[in-house]
Amino acid sequence: MQASNVFFLLMGLATLGFYLGRGRSLALAKDLRGIRDLHSLPNYYGYYTALWCGLPALLLLCIWVVADGSVMTGLVMESLPSAEHPSDSVEYTLLANKISNLSIGVLPSAGQPDFLLDAAQQLRDLIQLSNWIMAVAVLALAMVGLIWGRAAVSANFRARQRVEKVVQYALFASACLAIFTTLGIVLSVLFESLQFFKSVPVADFVLGLDWSPQTAIRADQVGSSGSFGAVPLFAGTLLVSVVAMFIAVPIGLMSAIYLAEYANRSVRAYAKPALEILAGIPTVVYGFFAALTVAPYIRDVGEGWGLSVSSESALAAGAVMGVMIIPFISSLADDVISAVPQAMRDGSLAMGATHSETIRRVVIPAALPGIVAGIMLAVSRAIGETMIVVMASGMAANLTFNPLDSVTTVTVQIVTLLTGDQEFDSPKTLAAFALGLMLFIVTLILNIVALQVVKRFREQYE
Amino acid sequence: MSNSSKNLKKIQDSLVWRYRAEKAFRWCGIIAVTLGLLAVLALFLDIIFKGKGAFSATYMQLEVTYDQQLLDIDNFADQKQLIVADWGALYKSALRAEFSDVRKRADKRKLYALVSNGAGYDLRERLLANPSLLGQSESVWLLADDDIDTYFKGWLDGDPYTARLVDNQVKWLQQLIDTQRMELRFNANFFNRGDSREPEQAGIRGAMIGSVLTLVLTLVLSFPIGIAAAIYLEEFAPKNRWTEFIEVNINNLAAVPSIIFGLLGLAIFINFFHVPRSIPVIGGLVLAVMTLPTIIITSRAAITSVPPSIREAALGMGASRNQMVLHHVLPLALPGMLTGAIIGMARALGETAPLLMIGMVAFIADIPGGFTDPATVLPVQIFLWADSPERAFIEKTSAAIMVLLSFLILMNISAVWLRKRLERRW
Numbered sequence: 001m002q003a004s005n006v007f008f009l010l011m012g013l014a015t016l017g018f019y020l021g022r023g024r025s026l027a028l029a030k031d032l033r034g035i036r037d038l039h040s041l042p043n044y045y046g047y048y049t050a051l052w053c054g055l056p057a058l059l060l061l062c063i064w065v066v067a068d069g070s071v072m073t074g075l076v077m078e079s080l081p082s083a084e085h086p087s088d089s090v091e092y093t094l095l096a097n098k099i100s101n102l103s104i105g106v107l108p109s110a111g112q113p114d115f116l117l118d119a120a121q122q123l124r125d126l127i128q129l130s131n132w133i134m135a136v137a138v139l140a141l142a143m144v145g146l147i148w149g150r151a152a153v154s155a156n157f158r159a160r161q162r163v164e165k166v167v168q169y170a171l172f173a174s175a176c177l178a179i180f181t182t183l184g185i186v187l188s189v190l191f192e193s194l195q196f197f198k199s200v201p202v203a204d205f206v207l208g209l210d211w212s213p214q215t216a217i218r219a220d221q222v223g224s225s226g227s228f229g230a231v232p233l234f235a236g237t238l239l240v241s242v243v244a245m246f247i248a249v250p251i252g253l254m255s256a257i258y259l260a261e262y263a264n265r266s267v268r269a270y271a272k273p274a275l276e277i278l279a280g281i282p283t284v285v286y287g288f289f290a291a292l293t294v295a296p297y298i299r300d301v302g303e304g305w306g307l308s309v310s311s312e313s314a315l316a317a318g319a320v321m322g323v324m325i326i327p328f329i330s331s332l333a334d335d336v337i338s339a340v341p342q343a344m345r346d347g348s349l350a351m352g353a354t355h356s357e358t359i360r361r362v363v364i365p366a367a368l369p370g371i372v373a374g375i376m377l378a379v380s381r382a383i384g385e386t387m388i389v390v391m392a393s394g395m396a397a398n399l400t401f402n403p404l405d406s407v408t409t410v411t412v413q414i415v416t417l418l419t420g421d422q423e424f425d426s427p428k429t430l431a432a433f434a435l436g437l438m439l440f441i442v443t444l445i446l447n448i449v450a451l452q453v454v455k456r457f458r459e460q461y462e
Numbered sequence: 463m464s465n466s467s468k469n470l471k472k473i474q475d476s477l478v479w480r481y482r483a484e485k486a487f488r489w490c491g492i493i494a495v496t497l498g499l500l501a502v503l504a505l506f507l508d509i510i511f512k513g514k515g516a517f518s519a520t521y522m523q524l525e526v527t528y529d530q531q532l533l534d535i536d537n538f539a540d541q542k543q544l545i546v547a548d549w550g551a552l553y554k555s556a557l558r559a560e561f562s563d564v565r566k567r568a569d570k571r572k573l574y575a576l577v578s579n580g581a582g583y584d585l586r587e588r589l590l591a592n593p594s595l596l597g598q599s600e601s602v603w604l605l606a607d608d609d610i611d612t613y614f615k616g617w618l619d620g621d622p623y624t625a626r627l628v629d630n631q632v633k634w635l636q637q638l639i640d641t642q643r644m645e646l647r648f649n650a651n652f653f654n655r656g657d658s659r660e661p662e663q664a665g666i667r668g669a670m671i672g673s674v675l676t677l678v679l680t681l682v683l684s685f686p687i688g689i690a691a692a693i694y695l696e697e698f699a700p701k702n703r704w705t706e707f708i709e710v711n712i713n714n715l716a717a718v719p720s721i722i723f724g725l726l727g728l729a730i731f732i733n734f735f736h737v738p739r740s741i742p743v744i745g746g747l748v749l750a751v752m753t754l755p756t757i758i759i760t761s762r763a764a765i766t767s768v769p770p771s772i773r774e775a776a777l778g779m780g781a782s783r784n785q786m787v788l789h790h791v792l793p794l795a796l797p798g799m800l801t802g803a804i805i806g807m808a809r810a811l812g813e814t815a816p817l818l819m820i821g822m823v824a825f826i827a828d829i830p831g832g833f834t835d836p837a838t839v840l841p842v843q844i845f846l847w848a849d850s851p852e853r854a855f856i857e858k859t860s861a862a863i864m865v866l867l868s869f870l871i872l873m874n875i876s877a878v879w880l881r882k883r884l885e886r887r888w
């Protein structure tokens with residue numbers, strides 16, 4: 001039986017458990033003076049029984065589904081004739097995949113050696129057997145739980161407290177998922193990065209000036225030494241981000257100031273949401289816009305002035321990224337500017353300062369920590385932005401600070417190294433995780449500092 | 463002159479440039495807002511201008527003979543005959559009959575290139591729907607090749623694009639145009655078909671279904687967990703280090719670059735738990751993990767906006783804390799949570815980068831039928847088409863972007879509507 005069918009049966013059983021538990025409590029109540037003599041409401045007895053019926057069995061089901069694949073592969077591989085035993089882990093995985101593909105018929109059985117066909121048949125039998133055992137075990141456990149839970153129902157039984165405890169734990173577990181996600185991210189990038197740093201020294205990676213991740217398949221291949229110096233990538237990322245900030249900071253900041261301080265109500269009501277449309281547009285759309293409209297335009301204009309502009313210039317990607325970040329900066333700046341107390345403005349105006357002098361000398365300095373934090377968050381976004389640079393900037397790792405040249409960024413390289421099929425032990429793939437680690441660390445620092453600053457700033461004026 | 467009147471003079475003189483600076487500053491603000499709005503306008507106009515052509519496709523009318531010998535079919539029940547039959551020969555012979563002066567082999571190949579190579583399958587569908595046509599001939603509108611499509615649309619605008627055509631092809635096309643046997647029709651293929659290497663046959667149906675499947679899974683996973691986490695943090699969590707740690711984690715995760723979630727999916731879900739690549743299940747998992755922080759944050763805001771008096775009234779009536787939260791606070795906070803969920807889903811719908819890591823960039827021509835079929839999603843389809851060298855894919859890409867943007871606009875409007883409709887002011 002399929003795991004999904006077992007799951008639905010289990011849900012059915014739990015529902016049955018709910019009605020049985022509830023029914024029993026009602027039957028008990030009939031002998032007493034009605035349900036007011038029960039400790040909890042009848043539904044809680046139902047939930048209690050249903051939980052006993054469903055939870056342990058569900059747990060068993062999950063463990064079974066996660067574990068059975070590797071257990072069965074192990075069993076099948078054990079029973080292979082000793083001459084065919086794989087010598088290392090790569091061969092092991094290959095053989096295991098071959099057998100599993102044979103067993104589900106993806107790989108045609110014609111022409112395969114007999115021992116493989118036997119193994120595939122054995123795997124098929126095992127899977128069937130395991131599915132049946134799982135179904136029986138899970139459903140039996142559910143039945144036992146149901147009977148147990150129902151037996152516990154009595155007039156003085158504190159069912160509500162028990163059920164509420166379970167709900168509390170479930171809520172707590174959901175909240176802790178955020179920690180597990182962070183942990184998962186850290187572990188996944190850290191583990192693979194450590195693998196990578198075994199073959200490439202950290203210093204070579206962080207300080208090396210040459211990036212060409214193609215490794216040789218044959219020893220005599222030309223031009224595939226595989227050097228992993230990430231400085232050109234950091235420089236490229238920095239260049240694109242700086243261009244983006246040159247566009248986004250002035251426009252975002254000035255429009256926030258205008259909308260918060262000058263614009264009348266009706267202009268604000270239309271202009272603010274219209275600007276925020278920019279924040280809702282998917283990055284792949286910006287990438288398309290950058291690659292097909294902005295980049296050719298910039299190249300044509302540049303050629304008109306006699307400049308040589310790459311058709312994948314950092315300027316195009318950076319400019320479009322800047323446009324994407326405008327609403328990010330403007331809404332954050334708007335928040336902090338509005339949080340500056342009106343009394344400070346009034347004081348300045350009363351001293352005879354003009355409106356713009358008040359803004360420049362009083363409001364902006366007061367809001368500065370918040371604005372700086374907003375810009376830091378925007379920088380972290382620009383560094384981590386992927387689609388625009390993947391589509392509009394180049395693949396070649398040039399170490400340059402000329403925005404008209406083509407550069408590549410950390411995110412572009414992660415995507416290039418990891419798209420398509422890849423094996424997990426080549427330094428080329430692992431390099432992507434090392435780059436991911438760098439990206440994670442840098443954005444994490446920027447975010448933590450920025451969030452702290454914003455928090456302090458809020459506390460100062462509240 | 464006394465000292466004070468000197469100062470007054472100084473101030474009055476300085477007023478001129480101070481007011482000028484005031485005006486300049488104001489104009490800077492206006493220019494900044496205008497530039498931002500112009501960027502919005504430029505983006506939308508560019509996409510619409512590039513993509514409007516994709517909603518129509520060029521068809522040409524030809525006299526097709528369903529020649530029994532050519533197809534070698536005598537029994538429609540025999541699947542093997544239907545598969546073996548050379549359906550492409552139908553439109554090829556029709557083209558030869560139309561332009562009977564074409565003799566050379568190379569010329570013939572150019573001639574056949576006028577019609578989409580999928581036209582044979584369209585003719586097959588036609589014949590199977592009406593078997594009595596076998597041996598008969600009829601005049602049929604056939605789908606033109608993408609280069610012809612580009613040429614014809616350009617010709618209609620007075621600027622035909624001929625770089626991909628030879629002179630003979632232009633001559634033949636002109637002949638068809640002169641006899642009014644070329645026309646633009648609504649491009650139903652674009653909405654009904656999956657991806658294809660041939661631009662004229664490519665559609666977004668597969669990607670749209672893939673997006674829906676992925677989003678359903680994202681919502682089912684992230685919404686309940688997000689609400690549960692928000693309830694815990696707002697209503698039950700004790701004020702201690704651990705709670706603070708959870709909060710810091712959530713706030714940071716909301717700002718982690720999306721590509722990092724792709725790395726997480728690759729290393730944990732695919733490499734460790736052996737979830738297959740390229741299927742909506744893995745896409746939904748990764749996007750759920752990615753949207754979870756957003757949903758938690760908006761749900762918390764919705765819970766905080768429920769006034770404490772509601773809680774006190776429920777507790778005063780003898781409700782337990784659980785009952786107070788589940789029966790009173792949660793229903794009142796739900797509209798705000800739903801709005802947050804819709805906005806989170808809109809973000810997930812437009813997300814591309816993490817999906818590239820987990821194999822959802824494969825070329826998939828079939829329309830996915832379930833959560834475990836290989837699939838791609840709308841933004842990834844846009845990425846794939848934008849990378850294709852064929853000129854005709856530019857308008858397809860823009861049209862797909864228009865479809866994606868209209869879904870996003872729809873979702874955002876419904877979020878705003880929901881908020882207006884259900885939000886309660888206390």
